[in-house]
Amino acid sequence: MPGPIDYSKITITPDFDTVEWWMATKEHKYLVRQCKDCGHKWFPPFPACNTCNSMDLGWFETAGTGVLHSYIVVTQPILGAFVEAVPYVVGLIELDDCHEADGSLVRVGGVMLDDEEDVAIGLPVSVEYEQTNEANIVVPRWKISGTAENTWKFNE
């Protein structure tokens, strides 16, 4: 598991389009935007549906599960918050329940709880919530949750 992340060194500023998303993470819900007119889902929560252009929008509560689509291993910290965390893995997670008939899908990022050795593209992952050292901020983290066939690992 990577070292601690000092969230006091990041000021997250929710805005008109995102404040409900950040409130939901405090209730351990992983939301994506959903169009009330056509049902399309997307993330980050841009303020209009790029399928039908409706701005009558709601939220879809995902199961918080997905498949690791790609990842990076950060060995050199850029932000003060992550100085103690390196090396850490950022995963790109393809959410299980956001696939649509036209091929549309949703992928989101997040810091893995797993070490590099345990991570591979194609593995299933699930969300966990981390209360940060900022009382008001809960962040989703991701953890390998099982095994799969045809996984791929960067071995260099």
Add this chain to the structure above:
Amino acid sequence: MGALTDKYCIVGVGETPHMRPSNRTTLSMACEAVKKAMADAGLEPRDIDGMTSYQAGDSTTSNHIATSLGMRLNYSVDILGGGSSTEALIGNTIGLLEAGYCKTMVIFRSMNGRSGRRMGGQAPSGPVPPTRAAEDNQFMMPWGWTSPAQRFGMSAMRYLRDTGTTTRSLAEIAVAHRYHASLNPKAVMRHPITIEDHQNSRWVVKPLRLLDCCLETDVSACLIVTSRERAYDLRQPPVFIMGGTGRTMAPNAAWNYSRPEIHYVAGNYGRKRLFGMAGISQKDVNLISCYDAFTFTTLIQLEAYGFCGKGEAGEFVKGGRLQIDHELPSNLSGGHLSEGYTHGVSMVIENVRQLRHRADDACPGWAEGKHSYDRQAGCRQVKDARIAACLGWGTETMSSSAILRGISA
């Protein structure tokens, strides 16, 4: 062919030395770069009546340069942007000149990219104020996913997985561009490197190593564009603008990561427009500048702009294909990996010098177009430089480009 193909020319180029640090203002550096480009073209301040630039909130603006150098401009606009801007502004400039907004136009970038605002992020040493995570950054920065290396690394990793490419192909690009830098007296990093040097360099963010990442330097660089009728009377052989694209987007441009293939980059959507407007094919291109913020950005753009097939770039670059005297010499100045970092202007400048047959190398007669083609003696001139493609990169989902030709093409 485009309606304006070959009608406008790049007639002057200039830049300050790449420094780390410059100990100068971006205004001071920009004045020097513009003066050098005017001298290169044989133009006076009174001849310049248009100016445009791009920046990241880190630079001076056109009105300050005009005031400093005694110009009165008929058109000036400074935009925000990074690595996809140079060729996009060339496009803007053609339109403005054609419409009569001005007659002769400067394009510049001036940045203390090492000592001022660093694109890769500031080193987190000592007390630093909390970093503000707003807008899209709310969904990247809190996961420690911020710098260009970290962002593009995600797409690079998936590319390696999908195509079976290894980082030895990335090394080929680092080696080729460094070899060219070794022939460029202006380059910051001039000692040649090997594939093993690349493989042994430290990780920055897997799958990218130190030698996959560009330099950060303090520099200003400048181009001057005018009509071909004016160009004929100026000091240098004109370099004609055949065609281009400006910040062409892939779908879902503000969130690359939910696209079916995160490494199917924006150049794929600009390719036909670029070559259609220029009226040529990839086979007609003698040299390229292929934006090398990272080795991976060069690699993936070779596919995007059709120099090789999809998924084939890893094989394509092997055997030194991107090196001078080989099939498709790339970034003859050494590029951002090895010459220095200008957010793209320096790559276009190098192509202009190559197409004039006046690469500023170790050949005593380079300024008159006399070259030995002896690489051991430091000659950097591509022998048959007639047509150059400039392939700019902003992100996976945004790219600009231009095709230039010299008078012999």
